Amino acid sequence: MMAGKKRLTPEEIVKSFKDEFKAKIKNTRIERRTKGSSKNEFVHIWMKIDKSSFKDSVKHLATLQKYPHLAVASGNDLGKTIELIYHFSIYYGVPLGEISINISVELPKSKPEIETICDIIPGALITEREKQEMLGVTIKGIPDSRRVFLADDFPEGVYPWRKDETGPQKMIRNLHEVKK
């Protein structure tokens, strides 16, 4: 599948990103752990990228491996900003060679917008729709922007993953607090 392309080590991968994007990349860390008796190691790379160069960084990732595997995108509400973390993995198919790359982007709450990556990785559609409804992020250019997990009559403006006033606090009913 990948004959002829050289596989880079984790340090080289981080270096190639840093060379390409210079100051837009912050907080990289490489975690290595070993498992089992033969002490084989697995590698997770975490990177934080500026919002403006997010799409270019995904294109750069696609040059390292033709179809990077997007597992899912998770989100955090950090007070004034919303953080989206995209969990990619490359070099699958090579025994004990897969490397997980987690790219996180921070968006300000006043303008939570980001571009879609569905043109590079079509399989990202469902996870992007989920971020739109759960966190209130607007994804520009998404081919299909209907709700995916919440019901159609769920009120607008209530975002279940947020911890501020737009969270779902008013919709909770504690069913088990009937006196036993």
Place this chain on the structure above:
Amino acid sequence: MKFSMLVQVFTQMFKKPFTNKFPAKYIPSSTTKFLRDVGSGKAEIIPPIETPDGFRGKIVYDKDKCIGCKLCIKVCPSGAIEFKPEEKKVKFYLARCVFCAQCTDICPVNCLSMSNEFLLADADKYSKNLIVE
């Protein structure tokens, strides 16, 4: 073989069925009459299959050993345990118990264990059979 399943189906006709027919071979037309017959010895309930050791059934609580540390309440995933502050003992509501046995693992004085009783169906959530204290 083209239709190998036919051979399999044919041999099954001569084998004992895999299902254990608990409690009776056919559904009785009147459950209360069936239970009366069992009580007087006219009919028999086929027993269920033996449970293995380590089966997680109804919880058994040794009240005297309990010290009221509340560690079991901290780890119960479904909130099935209630603390009684006056006596410093606990009360289990089996209607909410998920039979995970985490409380038995964490108890520092080993006053809890899981029996192999599993026939606990009841119509009332708070009946005597489903509260252990």
Place this chain on the structure above:
Amino acid sequence: MKTKQTTKTTYRIPIGPIHPALKEPVAFEFEIDGERIVDVDVSLGHVHRTVEWAATKRNPIQILYLAERICGICSYCHPAAFALAVENIANIEVPERAEYLRVIHAELERICSHILWAGVAAHEIGFDSVLFLTWQIREKVLDLTEYLTGNRITKGIITIGGVRRDITKEHHPKIFETLNYLKDNFEKLRKVFLDDKTFRMRSQGCGILTKEDALKLCAVGPTARGSGVKKDVRVDQAYFSCADLDIECITPDVLTGEVNGDVYDRIIVRLLEVKQSIDLIEQCIDKMPVGDIVSEPKVAKVLATLKKAGGEGIGRMEAPRGEVIHYVKLVEGEEYPFTWKVRAPTYNNIMPWVPMLKGEQIADIPIVAASTDPCMSCTNRVAIVDSGKKYELNKEELHRRSVEKTRRFMA
């Protein structure tokens, strides 16, 4: 195709959200032209239970049991992935014996799940005797699970730092007896599924997912492997003790020499994986080192360690249906996690349904949808609105159409 005179248009059939052919509540809308499907639209969200929100009110030990109840058939992979994520955050070192025990339970669950799927696939085609044969075999494996862990389905055997129960020499006779029973019956299953003409007629050439589509849509599990993509977390990344064992990624060309990406190929992948799992359990019992089964037996100390830990981590493992990934973020000083994101493998396998179903007939919908092994089971009816007249296709009707197609092939 519309011309000025005729008014030939396509019908729209909604199937779901709850339906016999699908095992997860998913709402489809098919546009059909005669009996051929022209377009598919999928909508999800019918079993949304706010599990991720419920975790923000529970400590990590309680979340293990909450995670188990996300799904009934793959109920081991969710607490396992959660434990992997938390162990990555808090740098908890798991003893080697516990890693081998975890692999044994994971493979037992894989066997149960694939055999269950084989029975359901046979039922969709109309071959009910095979359903009962496979589920009879599965009962023996469930008995073994009950003997080792205390319960048949929600095992409750994983804990943070290891496992809760050990497998000693006294358990070995029953394990080997069950494995031998499985090996004898595996030959029977293989003959029925792979050599029997009925299965081949219905499944070859049906529901094709090309390798290109599988890569672009990020398919996982046997759905991707049946199309020739070598994605398997056990082989690619070291987790538990899979790196010490002899595992290889199974694709259909191991048996037939070519890859078509149809339903028949996925049947091959799943059956060969059952054989591989039996082999892996034997390897694990052989190589198991002595030692502890959990890194910290006192649960109260584990909770205290996790309260002090902070950071984020991911845990990935290979469930019977594909790759499961959990993301956890813990905050120092707080017992409850800040965020927990669960991604079950079926969510990545939903988008491949669209290219698989285009061009197929209605009677093929059950077998194609079931071939990706979606993850829950329910029943309901289908309504067709046909230019003013309303009639309902209920469960028996749709199943009857699928069975009739088999009979037509056999005649």
